[in-house]
Amino acid sequence: MARRERLTVVAIQLGLAAVVLAVWVYQTRAGRVSPILLPQPERVLDEFPDLVRDPVFWGSLRTTALELAGAFAVAAVAGLLVGVVVGRWAPAARVATPLLAWAQTVPIILFYPICILLFGIGPMSKVAFGGFYGFFPIAANTVLALSTVPPRYLTAAAALGASRRQTVTRVLIPAARPLILSGVRLGAALCLIGVLAGELLGSTEGLGYQIASSSGSFRTPELYAYIFVALVLVAIFNLAITRADDRNAQV
Amino acid sequence: MAETTTAPALTATEVTMAYRTRRGHTVVALDRVSLDVRRGEFVSLIGPSGCGKSTLLYILGGLRRQTSGEVALDGQRITGPTPRKVGFVFQDYTLFPWRTIISNVEVGLEFRGVGRKERREHAAYNLDLVGLGAFANAYPGELSGGMQQRVAIARALSMDPEILLMDEPFGALDEQTRTVLGEELARILEKTGKTIVFVTHSLSEAVFLSDRVVVMSARPGRIKEILTVAEPRPRQPAFSTSQSFTDLRNGLFDLLHEEVRAATLAEMSGAGIGGDGGRRG
Numbered sequence: 240m241a242r243r244e245r246l247t248v249v250a251i252q253l254g255l256a257a258v259v260l261a262v263w264v265y266q267t268r269a270g271r272v273s274p275i276l277l278p279q280p281e282r283v284l285d286e287f288p289d290l291v292r293d294p295v296f297w298g299s300l301r302t303t304a305l306e307l308a309g310a311f312a313v314a315a316v317a318g319l320l321v322g323v324v325v326g327r328w329a330p331a332a333r334v335a336t337p338l339l340a341w342a343q344t345v346p347i348i349l350f351y352p353i354c355i356l357l358f359g360i361g362p363m364s365k366v367a368f369g370g371f372y373g374f375f376p377i378a379a380n381t382v383l384a385l386s387t388v389p390p391r392y393l394t395a396a397a398a399l400g401a402s403r404r405q406t407v408t409r410v411l412i413p414a415a416r417p418l419i420l421s422g423v424r425l426g427a428a429l430c431l432i433g434v435l436a437g438e439l440l441g442s443t444e445g446l447g448y449q450i451a452s453s454s455g456s457f458r459t460p461e462l463y464a465y466i467f468v469a470l471v472l473v474a475i476f477n478l479a480i481t482r483a484d485d486r487n488a489q490v
Numbered sequence: 491m492a493e494t495t496t497a498p499a500l501t502a503t504e505v506t507m508a509y510r511t512r513r514g515h516t517v518v519a520l521d522r523v524s525l526d527v528r529r530g531e532f533v534s535l536i537g538p539s540g541c542g543k544s545t546l547l548y549i550l551g552g553l554r555r556q557t558s559g560e561v562a563l564d565g566q567r568i569t570g571p572t573p574r575k576v577g578f579v580f581q582d583y584t585l586f587p588w589r590t591i592i593s594n595v596e597v598g599l600e601f602r603g604v605g606r607k608e609r610r611e612h613a614a615y616n617l618d619l620v621g622l623g624a625f626a627n628a629y630p631g632e633l634s635g636g637m638q639q640r641v642a643i644a645r646a647l648s649m650d651p652e653i654l655l656m657d658e659p660f661g662a663l664d665e666q667t668r669t670v671l672g673e674e675l676a677r678i679l680e681k682t683g684k685t686i687v688f689v690t691h692s693l694s695e696a697v698f699l700s701d702r703v704v705v706m707s708a709r710p711g712r713i714k715e716i717l718t719v720a721e722p723r724p725r726q727p728a729f730s731t732s733q734s735f736t737d738l739r740n741g742l743f744d745l746l747h748e749e750v751r752a753a754t755l756a757e758m759s760g761a762g763i764g765g766d767g768g769r770r771g
Contacts, residue, residue, distance in 0.1 A: 395584035398553060399598035399649065400573030409597070413588045 278460045286464035296449075300468065303434065303446040306362050307476060310369025310430040318374045318426060322381020322419070332386040339379035347372050348436060355441055365437040365445070372433030373426035380422025384415035427480045431473055446472065498526035499685045500550060500653055505559035507545050518710035519545050522559065525704065525713065529652075532679065532686045532723075534696040534703045536746065538753035542711030543689045544581070544657050550687060551576050551655045563653070573598060577646030581658040581689075583638050585630040591641055592617060592626035598649040609648075616644040619678055636660070636667045643678070653685045661691060672698055673727055680724040693746070697738045698730050705745045708753035715745055 358364035438447020507520040519542040535543040548554040596613035660668040
């Protein structure tokens with residue numbers, strides 16, 4: 240039953256993709272859309288053999304992947320560190336919680352030019368910006384998770400003879416884990432946005448840069464190919480984060 | 491099994507608990523309460539909301555410090571939790587939702603540093619005792635409230651404490667479930683021979699389970715009277731429909747009624763400073 244339902248869902252999703260593709264093929268064949276805006280699908284497909292042979296493509300992919308890994312590392316380490324320090328100390332949590340929540344509503348992209356001034360046009364500014372972007376949800380969720388662990392769990396732990404250390408490792412952290420992980424997932428998604436937006440807005444390498452430059456010179460099929468590659472990278476990254484989450488949740 | 495020796499296992503001497511509310515009032519939750527609980531005895535604490543009965547239980551268990559007075563276990567002063575001797579069953583669901591049932595039952599032994607194999611055996615035995623052996627690998631969220639509280643009892647028992655402190659363990663359950671669980675508890679306790687202090691709101695539960703029922707007064711909490719239930723243990727379900735049961739229950743009702751009335755009136759006039767810390771009776 241559940242299996243059949245899942246199959247139906249997947250079938251409908253594939254159907255929707257097919258519809259999009261069909262409209263794409265039909266519209267471009269009929270010549271109703273300028274090929275500069277939307278090239279024929281096979282023209283985009285033709286780009287891939289060239290891309291795979293192009294060292295610039297591999298260089299861009301590598302740069303973006305490394306920036307992404309760096310940004311995520313910065314966001315996760317800083318976010319968890321700040322989150323744990325603030326979250327375990329009630330007065331600090333009261334001060335920080337509204338600030339962290341507010342920071343998440345600010346268009347952080349505004350600070351990107353400052354990032355460029357500080358770290359230059361190269362990968363460092365993307366790591367810094369992506370990390371900064373991803374930091375807030377991770378820190379905010381960690382603070383919230385630790386400061387809202389139900390006191391009854393801690394009382395029970397005390398009655399059951401848990402030491403201070405055991406209380407933290409066996410009760411506090413597992414109790415806070417689901418909320419912290421959802422913050423990490425959110426932070427990872429924002430790292431992605433930060434890194435790609437950073438590359439689009441000002442850079443000399445990376446997938447985002449290639450997207451911006453092929454758009455600027457009207458190489459539309461290449462533009463679409465690069466967008467597709469970026470989407471694949473995003474999918475792989477998200478899958479990796481989700482997988483890691485699931486494994487942790489099984490403990 | 492149920493014989494009680496004269497030596498008190500747990501003693502409270504002139505225990506007073508006072509605290510300041512956020513508005514700066516001083517509330518006396520417990521006023522010079524003295525109580526002896528003998529080994530093997532089942533004692534219930536009953537009283538109006540806010541009379542400090544749960545507070546007294548937490549103090550007896552070393553989970554909260556009294557303002558003055560002393561509590562002692564086998565003649566030794568209690569200054570903090572003593573998980574080897576005193577087990578706790580809480581009112582709220584305090585099983586850890588990220589652990590399986592069996593791993594919840596063994597968690598105290600894990601904290602104590604007992605080896606994996608030994609604690610698992612011990613936990614399995616106690617889980618069987620409460621009749622939930624089949625749910626060892628389930629998670630707390632998959633069990634009903636009554637089942638979760640039975641697991642909590644198994645968790646406390648697996649520490650093999652001499653004394654079990656129970657804070658309205660069946661308070662959140664419906665009347666029928668709680669009656670059945672009370673009978674279950676009576677059966678389990680006969681097997682284990684533990685000393686029990688039991689906080690409850692239910693008159694029937696108190697009479698059915700206890701050797702003595704301690705009736706507490708409205709705030710400030712004092713001991714108003716102690717009722718003895720002479721019925722031999724283990725108690726049978728038939729006891730709850732007997733004349734002596736009804737008489738005891740009615741006696742308890744009269745004693746409590748005045749206190750609940752006083753407490754409610756005080757709350758309504760605001761003199762009791764209800765709302766601040768009143769939840770933990």
